């Protein structure tokens with residue numbers, strides 16, 4: 386064995402490849418895979434491990450694909466429970482058979498009723514203990530065989546035992562199990578005879594012709610369903626580190642609604658510290674892989690006579706948090722600033738004024754708030770303003786907004802302030818759509834058809850928002866999602882699914898409402914839990930765009 390020293394790590398950090406960007410986060414997001422090549426007299430073994438660098442835990446069940454650098458022949462192994470894998474190929478034998486770790490085939494004599502035996506063929510990829518068991522359709526074990534086998538193609542013969550019928554044989558090796566069925570004809574093999582023969586080697590594995598060069602380069606790709614695949618090229622006798630992102634961390638994660646700013650007012654709550662109270666702080670946003678967050682500037686009712694001034698104080702409190710956490714948090718006022726801040730490895734905060742009463746019926750106040758950093762505005766909160774009716778108002782279906790309301794919308798359009806219609810009345814939303822020229826959003830709402838709640842959107846509202854190029858941020862608020870006020874990740878996915886089926890995936894976003902609800906949905910207890918939603922969406926069949 387001849388093991389050579391490692392060259393430097395090869396890092397591919399697509400999202401963070403910005404000159405001078407702090408890679409603190411990036412380093413935590415990667416899976417590392419250690420690769421080495423061992424040269425024997427007649428074969429080459431490549432081995433390594435797959436690990437999640439965020440937790441340093443081994444990644445089991447990752448598929449490690451080995452190919453030559455021309456992209457020709459390829460083969461793969463999977464990492465074991467310790468994240469370890471190895472792959473051996475012979476350099477002197479060539480047989481051209483493609484092999485997968487669970488490759489099993491059946492060379493059955495059926496329908497020849499006079500041949501009482503069946504040949505089962507399978508391929509062993511990694512040396513290890515192999516077991517084969519044959520059951521009848523009642524699940525009774527008819528026979529089994531086990532042996533330690535080296536890589537290669539094998540056959541084993543089944544001779545009739547017991548009555549005719551459907552039989553099942555299972556082959557297990559290296560943690561992989563494959564089951565097939567076969568028809569046993571009544572070949573007269575009653576009594577105590579028949580059953581499994583002995584394992585017979587049919588050919589040694591050497592599937593990778595062009596890999597079978599001792600001197601060569603190999604492309605190693607590691608992937609798992611919840612990770613983005615990535616590759617490195619290793620030459621024989623070299624070692625390398627490869628790094629992968631989880632699908633969640635690779636995705637750009639934006640949440641359209643968070644109310645933590647209400648929690649920091651007058652409380653001394655520091656976003657930079659990790660807390661066990663509330664739902665939001667920077668360490669948990671990092672853990673949650675959140676790239677951009679719309680922070681609600683929400684003025685509670687007790688400040689109504691003072692709503693404009695209070696909204697200015699909330700904005701200052703946010704900017705104070707940005708200043709004190711400037712390495713982690715940035716403020717974006719225009720969409721292109723989001724990408725820039727994200728490229729610097731920062732969580733991007735965007736200010737959303739929640740409730741039009743904060744402008745105190747003044748377009749000048751609206752302009753001043755925009756100049757102070759407000760990029761979006763929820764037209765109403767639960768109560769109506771003098772110029773716009775809310776969803777909770779009994780007039781929601783019949784009364785929309787006043788002429789001044791139209792001026793507000795036109796001013797928002799001219800300043801490119803995003804219009805948010807969560808909380809806003811049914812007729813008001815129709816009025817808004819008749820005036821605005823821009824797409825609108827619902828920053829934190831659910832689906833009316835699944836839960837009749839005034840905070841949710843009807844099918845026609847969802848269609849209207851989508852037709853105009855807007856998006857719906859699906860809220861995680863349990864009482865908006867289900868009739869029994871209990872919700873979990875699957876409940877959130879039901880609302881996402883509904884909108885996807887109605888208008889397509891391009892019009893669905895997340896609008897958690899963290900720190901605006903209590904208690905939160907099960908499994909989505911705070912902002913650190915977004916990855917759990919991504920995993921559930923992947924398991925549900927969604928793919929990373």
Ligand SMILES: [Zn+2]
Nearest residue numbers: 739808829901
């Ligand atoms: Zn709200």
